[in-house]
Structures are given as C-alpha cells and as structure tokens.
Amino acid sequence: MTNTWQDIKNANVVVVMGGNAAEAHPCGFKWVIEAKIENGAKLVVVDPRFTRTASVADYYAPIRPGTDIAFLNGVIHYLLEKDAIQHEYVRAYTNASLIVKDGFGFQDGLFSGYNEEKHSYDKSSWDYELDKDGYAQSDDSWQHPRCVINLLRQHVSRYTPEMVSRICGTPQDKFLHVCELFASTAAPDKAMTSLFALGWTQHSVGAQNIRNMAMVQLLLGNIGVAGGGMNALRGHSNIQGLTDVGLLSNQMPGYLTLPNDRETSFDEYMKTKLYKPLRAGQTSYWQNYRKFVVSLQKALFADAATKDNDWAYDWLPKLDVPLYDIIRAFEMMNNGQMNGYICQGFNPLQAFPDRGKIRRGLGKLKFLVTMDPLDTETSRFWQDFGPQNPAKSAEIQTEVFQLPTTCFAEENGSLVNSARWLQWHWKAADAPGEAKSDIWIMTGIFQRLRELYRKEGGAFPDPVLGMSWKYTDPREPDPEELAKEMNGRALTDLIDPATNAVVTKAGTLLDGFAQLRDDGSTASGCWIFSGCFTEKGNQMARRDASDPREQGIAPNWAWAWPANRRILYNRASADPDGKPWNPAKPVISWNGSKWVGIDVPDYGPTVKPSDGVGPFIMNAEGMGRLFARDLMAEGPFPEHYEPLESPVENVLHPKVSSNPVARVFADDRASFGSPKQFPYVATTYRLTEHFHYWTKHALINAILQPEEFIEIGEVLAKEKGIEQGGWVKVSSKRGEVICKAYVTKRIKPMTVDGKPTHVIGVPIHWGFTGQARKGYGANTLTPSVGDANTQTPEFKAFLVNVERTTAPAA
Amino acid sequence: MSELQSQDYVRISATTMTPPMARSHEDQVAKLIDVSRCIGCKACQSACMEWNDLRPEIGHFEGSYENPADLGPSVWTLMKFAEHENEQGNLEWLIRKDGCMHCEDPGCLKACPAPGAIVQYANGIVDFISDKCIGCGYCVKGCPFNIPRISKQDHKSYKCTLCSDRVSVGLEPACVKACPTGAIMFGAKTDMQQQAQLRIVELKTRGFENAGLYDPQEVGGTHVMYVLHHADKPSLYSGLPDKPRISATVDLWKGFIKPLGLAGIALAALAGFFHWISAGPNEVTEEDEAEGERVLREGEEKLS
C-alpha cells in the first residue's frame, strides 16, 4: 500500500478491481465502510463475479477475466477525451511533458525493439530524449508530438468505449458510469483509492494491470494524497515482510537487486544502480544504493567483508537467468535438474499451477523437506488419497522430511502488514508436540551444512564459512537480535565529515537509513527496516493509537517502513507551492521553512517548493511515470494482451494475441487448451471463510465452508443440465476437478466480440488433508505460466470445460 | 442462564404466577444489524461458535454460501444469502444474519409448557433455561421466526442467548465484538433505534427510498432489529417475515383453551360427584335378582 488501511476512510471513491476486499480482507474493509458512512464515499466494484464486496457496492460492473488493461486504458482514453484529469498535478508531478526518444514506437501489438526469437525487447528506445547535460527534454506546453502525454493519448486512442465493451464484455453504459465516478476525483480536493490484490497480480500481464491503474491515479492526482494511492492488499501474513526482506530469488533485502552473472565486479554491479537525476536539481534517492549494499554485506559477513574484497561481493550468488521463480523450479524438477527441495511455510502442491506437474516434479526429487505447522498436501504428495491425489507410492523414491514448526502465535516476532507497518507480536502459547521455530530449524540446517563445508570443503565454501553468526545463542538466534541486525548499527564511531565530531558511537543501533555509510562503518540487514529497533527500543512494539487529526495516521503505533512514513509520495499531497490540494485533509505542507504535517515527509524536510524538486524522489526524474521507461518487460505503456488461454483472439492485434514476452516452457505450452475443447473462461479465487489451504485444518472454518465447489451462471448451468448443488466435472487441458456446483445469478454470460462468453468461478481452498471434506484443489486446472516481470502464475484467467457428473469414487 | 438472575425475569414460561417486579427498572437492550454494511463474512457465526463452544458437524456444500445448511442446536446464528434481481434488472445480494429476534412478546415463551424453561429478562433478552427444558418442541411452534431447534442428543431446545452471560457482566454479544464492519451494533434499544435512523437517512441518500428499521410491532417489537434497504419487503431477505405474529392457532391453543379445558374436566368430575350425592348409585335390587334368576331358569328349561 502507498497509504494505510485507516486512510481508506478519507477516500471519496473506493474502487475495488483486481481484488475482493470484503471477502479477502474483511477486517481492513471496515475502513471502506467508514469511508461510505463518514465520508459519503462511493464504492465501485469491477469484477467477473458479483462478490461479497459487490454486495455492499454503490456500483458494480462485470468484466471478463484478464481484460483489465483494456478497461483501464479505456478509462485513460475517457479521462483524456473529457479532459477529466488534474492538470496542475499531471503537469508538475508526472512525466507527461517529457519527450520520448525518436526511435520509440508501437505497432501491431509490439513496441519498438522486439526480438522474436528471444521473446524479449531491446529497450534502448524506451527512454527520454536527453539534452547535452544528460537531462530529459520536456515540453511544458504539451505540443511536442513525442511528449509522454501525447504518446499516451495516441496509445489509448484505440480503447474507445465500444472497444472496451467488445474486449471486456462490460456493457458500455456500465463502463462509462465507472469512468464518470473515477473522473469525479480529478478535482484537487477529491481522492480515489484503488484497492487491489491477486486479481491483478495473478495474470500474465499482472504488473501492467497495476501500473495501468497507477497511471489512472496519477492523471487524477490521487497519488500521495489522503484517501488516494495504489493499495495492494497483501493476503498472506507475512507476505509483505517476505518481499521486504528479499525472499524472492532475484532480490536481496530491502528490494536491492541480486547481481546477475554479467556483473562480475562490484563496480560493474553498481553502474546500473546509481540512477543519475534526469532533471536539474532533482533528488534521486538511489544515489544511496551503495550504502545500502555495503551495509548489507557488513551485516551478512561482518569483518570478512572489506573494502579490499569489494565487501565480499564475490560471495553473493549471481543469477544466470532473470529469476529462479517457482514455475522454473518445478520445470527444473521435472527435468531432473533440481533434486532437493526445502518447502518452508509453503504448500506448492495446492498453491502452484498445474498440480499434475507439481506432483510429478516432487516425485522426481531425492529429498523434500517441509517445514510447516500443518500437515500439508505437499508433505503427503506421495500418498494415495483417491482421485484427489492418485499417487503411486511404490513408484516414488523421494525421501520426505516433515518438520513441524511453530505458528505465529507461538513465537515472538514482527509481521509487516499491507500498510508496511512492522508490528511486533508476542508469543501467546507454547507450540504443540515436537514443533520448533523456523529459526531453530534453519539454524540447525545451517550449522550442520557449515560443519560439512568446514570438514569436507566443497565447491565454494567461502560464503557459508564467512557468514557472520554472532548471536547470544548460536543455535537459536532471538527474534529481537535479528530485528536489531536488520535495523543496523554503527560498527565504528561515525564521524561527521564537516565537523569531525563523533555523531554516532560504535555499537549504537541506528535511527534510520540516513545514517548508513558505504565505507564499512555501518551494518544493516535490511535498509528499509532501519529505524524499527533503535536505542529507544523496539519501535515495532509501540501501541499508541492516537491519531492527531483523526485522519488515519497514528505515528506512534508500531513502525512503518521507510522511516515511519505512512503515506508514500506524500509531497504530492500538496501543490507545487506546498499547500495541500485538499485543505480538509492535509498530509504535509510547507510552512515557510520546512515541511510539516501529520506524516514524515517523503521529501527533503527543508527542500523549498521553489527548488522545483519533483515529489517522486525514488525516480531519477522525480516524477510519477505515465511512461515507464525500461522498467517493465512488456513496454512503457500497458497494452491489452489476452491471457495465454483465452476464448477469443486479441481483436486489437490478432498476431500478437498474448503477452509477447511471457516466458513459457515448451511442455507448459503444450498443455494449453484451445477454446474449442475448453470453451469457458475460469478464474480462481478465495472465500472469506478460508485462508488459503490452512484453515481447512481448523474445525470452525471447515464447518463454515465444508466442501469444494465451483460457481456457474444460471444460463450455462441450464444449457449443461447442471443442478443447484449437483456434481460437476470441470476440466482443463491439465486435469479435472469433480466437485459441487453453485448455480448463481452472480455470474452472468458476457458478450465478448459479439459472442456470449461464460465464466466459471473456482474457489481454491480444498485439498486432501485437514478437517474439511476432501477436494482436488483449483490448481489442478491452472496453467503453468507467469507474469513476464514477476512470474506470478496466471491463476485468474484460463480455459475449462464443465459437465454434469456424479460423485467421485470415495 | 442461572437462578442468580431470577429476579431479572419479567416473563417466565408456563407459570400462573406474577414474575418478580421489584427490579424491573433495567434498560432494554437491543442488537441492531445493519444489513447494508454486512459483507457476509461469517465472523459473527464463528464468534458465536467460539464463545458458546458450539461445533456443529462439518456439512456439505448445498448450493449456497449458507453453512451449516440451517440453524441447529449448535448453530445459533446463520448468515443467509439471497440473490435478488431488482426492478432495474440489477443484482442485489441480500445477506442477513439470522437468529433469535428476542421478541418483546415471545411466541416460544408463550408456547412453552415447562415452568421457567423460557424466561425474558428485564433487559428484554429471551433465554432458554436448559435444565428446565423438556424437549417438547412447543417453542418451535410458538416462534414466528422459525428459530429454536431441538437437539437429538439431549432433547433440549437451543437458540441465540444474545450472549446473556456476556451482557449481564457488561460485555457486548460475541457476534457484535467480532463483526469487522460494525454491521452489528449493541446497546440500549432506544440508542439503537436512533442509530438506525441515522443509517436510514444515509441509505435514502444512496437511493434506497424504502430503507427502514425492522422492529416488528406485531410481536411487541424485537430486541434484535435490522436496518434494511428494502424495509417494505422484508421477505426478500431470505424469508424474513413481513408481518411476524404469534400464530392464531398457538394463541388459541395456549390462550383460552387452557383454562377452558381444565374447567371442562373439573365440571365433568363435579357433575358426577353431585349426581352421586343426588341420584345416588344405581343398585341391583333383590327383585331384579329374582327376575334375572327366573329368566335364566326358564331359558334353561326351554333349551333342555
């Protein structure tokens, strides 16, 4: 989230698209209700199904799964046509006026620089025209044909309401009404908040879906303001923390990039990281990148990381592919390239696409370690559970080690919520049986491996042997110790170069990342967490709920990264002169000498408005990007690409129907179905009653939603002779699920490109372990393909067939 | 829940006595369910199960999000989901938390034959006192809302207690505490009525012209009330009765037939008694015996 949960109450319009906030985030959804009741907000829901969120919405519009970009580009088309944008904001705070390179272009579904063989782009033309000083050229009059706003106008010109309706199946009047509601927040004192989740990420164009809405929000002037923002509602506790500390295969803690194998030296690596400002006088925060990396290396390797060995840069792993995501991991397992697998708090057999492929992959492993508080399906993949898991145990040689772990309530620690708050929690109960904390288990594995490396050497023992491990109890580091390590401390006395005075004594916990240095004098395990555990104590454990303006910002409740800032880009909440756009809901403002307000400024605290520094200080041009430069795999503007499995061809450019840079493994491509065989669009999702595959182990949740089912519209059900609550077989090219049918008015057939299109809803929560009734799991059906940027699987749009059937064999 | 609260009883089932009156000054309470901000998450259902230690069986999917499929001895509250297409052709998904309405004039209490098995406290809560319940199921027939359910295991009747145990120590009912959107509120009935008016005004500004409060006077008002967007058609909400009233049949059965019946029985007995002391027994006389003997003798002779 750029904003906070509480801040939602400040919105005038709440749009839930690409998510189902009421069902997936019922507790946080109270702030939407608050916005409606206290702020007169309108709630808009755009979703293939009429969800529980839609049940309390002021306006609902249906959309075919996987066509959000067509919808949102249509919104941009509408806003530009009707001139319903916040002009002053767009001019001052976005890159609308910057001029794009001459070579940039878009034709027949492809941007300039496409390499058909590699399924990737040479992105060199996706950039600004620079002047002789290396600054981006601009045309504030917006007359230049290649200034961003005009290129955008041209790009979205195809997304007329007729086209949107043709692609998305959304009736034109409904689409236009949604546009009107969005446009109402172009007024400087009005804000719209976008609440989204996996409904946008789990597509082959997931990142572009989100980016598309971010562009809408920039045009409406809704980023950085109270009641605005792009608010990703994170589903999993602690998934925000997981990404923050870099548990993705291409990242290091604090969103630092893991080096690739072309970056053979630290200098080479840093070359592409120290973004130079693209505007005169602009702050570019990534100038500090080196400080973050060096401090991380000092935290990892302590004294072994020195200036002379480039801070042990060579000890970092180097990627030979863009990322080792899970889809790739299972591809490698199936190819015999990966022989051991450690599943920590992860249940891929249920949670990842194409269960058949996952099961086959697990069966080829030499060993599988699962660490989980629950008896997961993955741990039992080798056992025959009937049609729901028809494994032939005798043929599987994988040795499975099932290690029971503690649950969050059985240990101290912090969780990061969607609003980036690190909230400390305290152990409430002892763990049952032989369960041990993840820290204890991981430490045990580490220590034993290190011992083996010490005794036997090995290919590259240095990073393992050189790892710093100075904890009070080296067998089980204390969560507080780890938190302090992430916060960081001064390793030597820190001296102010101007006065030569010692500003921070050696050993002191740091107050924030501003104190980090690139000379090895500071260590910080996760620079964005710096400030969470200072000499003043555990900031995450703070529980002061006072909210000075009753505006949803309680600065002394827990601690938010970065720097306890609650609303990102909050400089943009004020106009160029520093006066709040919405005087009724100010976040920060310029008082003549400094920035003051209810939040920590996302800006130099004393940088004058007249200095003209852009508010988006993480970007080299200081502006919100309507044109993404080279940061996205598919192109600098979002373009509608059909899901990999789609009932129709892309009407905009049939030759480039789906994402041209999607990575698809050959055997995965072979398992895509055609609309002839599998004529219906399916989408998977969660229900309030359950949390992923966990709560089916909990009796009350199992009672509240006991059995696997799909949702099917009345028209299709009638056509197929499917009865309410009767048995159906849903099949894709990859497998079949036999479950109950919920025949509902909440899914209606849509007219897509003139043809009726039916959507089938597949809730995900069941499996063959736990208390609820045995089920197959939705991912029996889903395709193994991910978003081109993140490789998040396309769970939300694929093709199936559905037939009436009888109960599966017991 | 316990005899400790017996002085709070203002209504007691199957009694001809006057309930204790000395302490009936307590504020009436009410639970207000604002259907317009309910998201059907079932937090109330799970809180009810948690607080009251209720664990019904794991059921089946039966064609709706309603689970368990019905109220039961271990299911005291249940989210009901109704898919409704309005006049404009737009879908509305009307979600209502079902459970005991805690009528001011409770039909269950009226029908109950077991003294003290159903009581109403001064605060308006209607409670089933299990150790006095005989499991006859009359409360089921008395209830205009189809709420009580009889357990097949222990043959007791069960329903929502409005967490009378929590309320008696100043806590809100468990469902109220758990509701994430504030759709369930609890307090003095007059406060809840005011709160409802605010909500109704707001709903009318959103185009729900018929928004209103459901506090049916036919049962003397209820201590569980709903804010409905369509207060003109309560039955849209999974069959919430438009005009709930204690059935005339029950009224008759539990009304004047009871005294009349007893009187009839007593009258019959008395009539016999007075007949006895007036007309006296009908005795066989010696003449009768002689006549009888004679007839028999003559008959025998004739036959032989």
Next chain:
Amino acid sequence: MSRPKNAIVRYTLANRVNHWITAICFVLLVLSGLSMFHPMLFFLSGLFGGGQWTRAVHPWIGVVLLVSYLGLIVQFWRENLLNRDDAAWMKSIDAVIVNDEEHTPPVGRNNAGQKLVFWSMTLLIPVLFFSGLTLWEVYFGSATSIPVQRAAALIHSLAALAAIIIWIVHVYAAIWVRHSVRAMTQGYVTPGWAWRHHRKWLLELAQHGKQDGAIVSTRKPRT
C-alpha cells in the same frame, strides 16, 4: 376365582386385559398430557420422573394405547353397532339419569351411552395418535411444516380434552351403576344386574344359552 351362583360372564379375560391395558395407558396419558397442557398441572410430570421423562414417555404410551384400543375395536365393534333401542334409550335419558329403571327402555348388551363412549374413543384415539405423531419431536419433528404442527397441537389438545371428559363420564357411569366395575375386573355380572341394566341381553342369553361367548355360568363353574 369364586363366583356366585348363576353368575353371567360379561367380559372374557381377553376383553378385560385389553380394556385395562387401554385404561392404564389412558390414565398415564391423561396425567402426562395434562402436565404438559397446563402449568398448574406440570407437577404431574413428577410422576413420570420429570418433564423430560414425561415428554419422552407420553408418545410411547400413546402407541401402546392405540394398539390396545384397536384390540378393543376388534372385540367390541359388533356389539356397539347402533339400533332402534339406542334411540329410545337416548330419548329417556332423563329417566336413566335419575335411576328410574321403570321408565328406561330395555337395552341389549350395551346401552347407547356405552356405545357413544366406544365410538367417540374410536374416533378420538386415532385423531390423537396422528396429531400426536406430528408433535413427536424426536422422530417426526421435521416431517411436517410448522403450521401443520401448530394445527396438530391445537387438535391434539382439543381431542384430548374431549376424550378426558368422555372418560370421566365412562368412569363415573361404572361407579354409579353398581357392580359394573366387577364386570370389568372379575368379568361377571349377576342375573339381576343383567335384568336391571341389559334386559334384552339377558333374555337373549336365556334364549340361546351357551353361545357367542356370552356364557351362562350355571352351577358348575366353567373352567
């Protein structure tokens, strides 16, 4: 069993056993039923071990009663068929009531009052049984709709009241008409009793002798 000379068997052992099973059931049903009918009589449930037991046992007794009464119907239906004498008897009910045998027309084995009791019960017991079934929560609680159950409850109580009043008349008549009770306990009546109350029956017996189970016991007691 010692019997006086010339005793006439009015009820066979089978008749009597059947009657008393019915009677015991009926009394138990009245007690348990009334305890659930009016709060002032709830104390009667104590006779059955409390309210729960009363509720549990009442329908089962009802089942026994029904079966038992079916037996009575089989045994007695023929002799309770109405005839002309019944009309005459009913017309002289004033005389009947004041023990004025002179003005009471002679009747056969059963008088109209007895027949009325028989047929009323024959009607009421099935009504009570079937309305009771719908109220039998444990087994049939969900077999019928609640409005049906409400109507059944009303019908059950009205029918029960009628049955109780008829039963009171029946019991009182047995006490009032002396030695009737003995007919149902020991099975016999004296010729005088038969002469006084069921003259046509006696005459018939005298005419036909040992017949139809209505047996004259002469000097030799029948074995």
